[in-house]
Amino acid sequence: MPSRIYECIEKIAEKIKENKDLLTDLDREIGDADHGVNMARGFSAVEEKIPKDDDDIGVVLKKTGMTLLSTVGGASGPLYGTAYMEAGKAAAGKTEITAEDFGAMLGAAIAGIQKRGKAVQGEKTMLDALIPAQEAYLAKVAEGADIVTALDAACDAANKGIEFTKTIRATKGRASYLGDRSIGHQDPGATSATITLETIRDFLKG
Ligand code: ADP
Numbered sequence: 001m002p003s004r005i006y007e008c009i010e011k012i013a014e015k016i017k018e019n020k021d022l023l024t025d026l027d028r029e030i031g032d033a034d035h036g037v038n039m040a041r042g043f044s045a046v047e048e049k050i051p052k053d054d055d056d057i058g059v060v061l062k063k064t065g066m067t068l069l070s071t072v073g074g075a076s077g078p079l080y081g082t083a084y085m086e087a088g089k090a091a092a093g094k095t096e097i098t099a100e101d102f103g104a105m106l107g108a109a110i111a112g113i114q115k116r117g118k119a120v121q122g123e124k125t126m127l128d129a130l131i132p133a134q135e136a137y138l139a140k141v142a143e144g145a146d147i148v149t150a151l152d153a154a155c156d157a158a159n160k161g162i163e164f165t166k167t168i169r170a171t172k173g174r175a176s177y178l179g180d181r182s183i184g185h186q187d188p189g190a191t192s193a194t195i196t197l198e199t200i201r202d203f204l205k206g
């Protein structure tokens with residue numbers, strides 16, 4: 001029987017592939033039209049490489065990260081690769097996670113992205129979805145919310161983060177070459193990050 005973590009990654013892979021054209025079209029506006037293609041290729045490889053029956057969330061996430069790192073390419077490959085590997089380290093040995101655990105995993109993923117990409121909030125990147133999502137998530141957990149309720153708040157914040165990316169100029173990554181012309185466009189990485197969070201929420205709900 002496939003493990004729960006395998007099924008969750010599989011859902012993320014499905015959703016990323018479903019949104020391949022959207023992500024690529026967004027990247028066409030302010031980048032090089034490959035974000036969806038990159039991510040879909042990476043997650044196809046993930047589907048082949050991750051162990052189906054290993055319940056260890058840390059092991060499966062680390063393998064996911066390593067596979068993304070070696071197959072996605074572009075800026076987002078190393079960043080998503082690191083995010084999954086760091087989340088995996090935070091979940092090492094666990095076969096189930098609490099709301100607090102997920103908060104720690106998301107925090108570790110963000111810290112990994114920031115260490116690797118040297119971006120902060122407000123530079124029109126995936127962090128503009130992830131950082132507000134993490135803040136909203138932790139606030140809900142502090143009130144005693146369960147993981148799905150907290151993820152609902154996180155997804156709302158991530159979607160607001162996407163809207164925010166339309167209003168700002170890119171100062172990191174390929175989109176920064178456009179300067180002010182990047183304003184008015186939605187960031188592809190913030191979009192894929194939000195799709196990921198929504199898929200995890202829907203998986204845990206279902
Ligand atoms: P590339 O820009 O190399 O073609 P992708 O198109 O796959 O790579 O990914 C672009 C996305 O990567 C951007 O939309 C942005 O969200 C994200 N990104 C780029 N640079 C950084 C960075 N330094 N930190 C965080 N995210 C970044």
Ligand code: MG
Pocket residue numbers: 027031032033034035074174
């Ligand atoms: Mg690109």
